[in-house]
Amino acid sequence: MTKAAPEVLRATAPQPGAGGSDFAQLSRRIAAEGLLDRRPGYYTVRAGLVLAAFLGGFYALFALGDTWWQLGLAAAMSAVFAQVGLLSHDLAHRQVFSRRLPSEIGGRIAANLMMGMSYGWWMNKHTRHHANPNHEERDPDVAPDLVVWSQRQARQASGLARFIGRRQAYLFFPLLLLEGLNLSFNSFRALRGPAVKRPLLEGALLVVHFAAYFGLVLAALPLGKAVAFLAVHQALLGVYLGCAFAPNHKGMLMVTPEMRLDFLRRQVLTSRNVRGNAVLDSVMGGLNYQVEHHLFPSMPTPALGRAARITREFCAEKGIPYYETGLLRSYREILTHLHRTGEPIRSGG
Template sequence: MIPTNPSAPAAVGSRPRDRQVSSYADLSRRVKAAGLLNRRRGWYVGRIAAVALALAGVVAGVTLLNHSWLVLLLAGALALVLTQCAFLGHDGAHRQMFGSNRANEIAGRVLAAGAAGLSYGWWMGKHSKHHQAPNQLGVDTDVESKVLSFHDEAADGRRGVLKWVTRRQGWLFFPLLLLEGLNLHVDSMMTLTARTSVKRRWVDLALIATHWALYLTFLFLLLPPGKVAAFVGVHLAVLGVYMGGAFAPNHTGMPIVARGAKLDYLRRQVLMSRNVSGGAPVSFLMGGLNYQIEHHLFPSMPRPNLHKVRPMVRDFCAEHGIDYTETTLPGAYRAIVAHLNEVGLRARDPFTCPVAQQLRT
């Protein structure tokens, strides 16, 4: 955990925080001069058209295979396509797609709420806090979970069944992702129906209602009720594994920032983020989230430009002595499981020996 302010004034010369701000401004100027912040409208129009065709293919496949249990394979395919829609909704929310904010919001809301069935306004609220202070207690809700304990403070408060889960949470991580799709939909709807200050709440509700009405009507017209239930179950399970598996490597297992700690923007975004190597295939699989460091430094940068700015950011971090974390996808998952098990192990001990704690670290 990062407990204190690393940007306290130096004894001589300018403060480290001021130097980091100046350095980041210089990097931003170079990135802008290279045209990497320019919109990539054609790329996004092509990607939206591709997911629309893929969705049409799933619909056609369900129509043809409605008599067979093989139709459940298409439930998994539907989850993959709708997760890609959610990734595009994420890009629209960050104003990556088009030149106007209105066009980005419309595209993002339709893709997130209309296609994927998840509230755009709900996601914007929690994701904005995440970008403001990734992995910081009291700010980033992504480090809080009803089931998993991502940090010691959460683990210490577990009782009963949750305490049992915490002790084994590293090994339970992937099985629990099977429920994440359902959890996301429930959280989304609970926020919308709680009369909160979600922007354009009724638009999201209308889009989500339309999504489920079309989805379930289509299935019940073609499949018996048992197959409909199985189809929805497989869809939500695959959605949870895919979406959770894409988002978890970005920050889970990276340093946790204490409540109230002050960090300059550059270090706050880089030190708490993890990149995943693997090039274009991994980038497609993760919706560009594998370039998490670059995305956090330049959140409005179009997804297809992130790999281009990566060498600049990596060299910049090396020049300024800032740790730049990158690993493979299996390596990221190993780090996640190890971190969750470590938190669970500490929660298991009624007494933590300082020497043992040091050796563990």
């Protein structure tokens, strides 16, 4: 098993003359194993279970009635909504369907109608991330909004980003409590921009989602408990999604404009895999195999584990650092990275 610490990865440069040939070799190995083939049975079962949990949650909302135990249901429903989001992620990458139209229809049903997030906005953002992961200027996931992801960004930070940057390692997980609201806000805001190709359709689906969402909760619970339910649900949804996506790249190699990396090394060196088991694979929706997901975005989730073994072996042959660690260790590395990147702000730089 090839493993290297993030500090080693930061110092790694592409091998001269690597070009695209290394990725072509790896692709042939992956294709020969049939790992890019669609898995309709898997996705039928997965989508059925997610839908059953989604509908069952709202049934339980009325079955439980006027009780504070509803907050436990709110926590459980945050996990269900996150699973809907992970399924929409697979649809966007055409892991479920090979054709664009059914992927978009499924994606909008899952993201807009069931979860309350704009499929078009998120897909535009996520596509740009995949093209340039951890690139300081091109990856929207490391844009210096409230959190700074590099010391260069920290030196340029101002306003709220500079205030938060001083103590961002301590504030990172608390800020995730607001991520659910942030997704909803950005989804509606994006309807006025070019990222969403069908703004009327997506806007209508979002309105239907939130009308049904708020309406059902308010119909089942008195106002105080309804507000508490919504707060717990949205807060834990943000934490779940943040904890699933953050280990993928945060604290790994940050790419600057002057760096020249071929596709294979750009994806491998900026990504972190998280070791786990069948339970963790399900909880994270396969995102714990982030290296393989970035190399082969359309690969179905159940094929990623086998692809990881092949990719590790290939990277070892080529001398390419391939990093994987445990889940808790990944969070420690993220917080260490955030504390380090905030140093120029704390020192007045």
